[in-house]
Amino acid sequence: MAKKDNKKKNNAKNVPHRDNYARISYLYQLSNHLTLSHPALARGLARNMDLVGKKTVSKSSPLLKRTICKQCQSMLIPGLTMTMYVENLSKQKSPINDVLVWKCTCGKCRRFPVGKGEYVVFPDRNGVRID
Numbered sequence: 001m002a003k004k005d006n007k008k009k010n011n012a013k014n015v016p017h018r019d020n021y022a023r024i025s026y027l028y029q030l031s032n033h034l035t036l037s038h039p040a041l042a043r044g045l046a047r048n049m050d051l052v053g054k055k056t057v058s059k060s061s062p063l064l065k066r067t068i069c070k071q072c073q074s075m076l077i078p079g080l081t082m083t084m085y086v087e088n089l090s091k092q093k094s095p096i097n098d099v100l101v102w103k104c105t106c107g108k109c110r111r112f113p114v115g116k117g118e119y120v121v122f123p124d125r126n127g128v129r130i131d
């Protein structure tokens with residue numbers, strides 16, 4: 001007789017509070033869909049998504065969180081609700097100091113270093129586990 005493998009498989013069935021993640025995903029998709037036609041409703045849905053995540057203590061994906069403005073809760077869509085540009089405020093103007101700037105229509109800026117060749121955002125690093 002073969003021995004049973006007692007290791008848990010990481011399936012979608014084993015994710016705790018799967019209904020909370022499904023609700024967050026649905027609110028995100030609906031907010032993304034309504035951004036152009038009903039921006040106020042889309043912002044409300046994004047805010048509701050954030051509140052559901054906080055109340056249920058659910059960890060959202062960093063990629064999902066990067067697409068929502070932290071100030072006005074609108075979806076960040078390049079060319080429509082935000083502008084993207086590269087700036088370098090250093091005195092030497094070396095390409096190592098380049099910074100990618102996402103500027104929302106509300107005026108909030110998010111900055112990401114792009115000049116450093118080996119820089120990787122913390123959640124994207126190898127060995128970092130986000131549950």
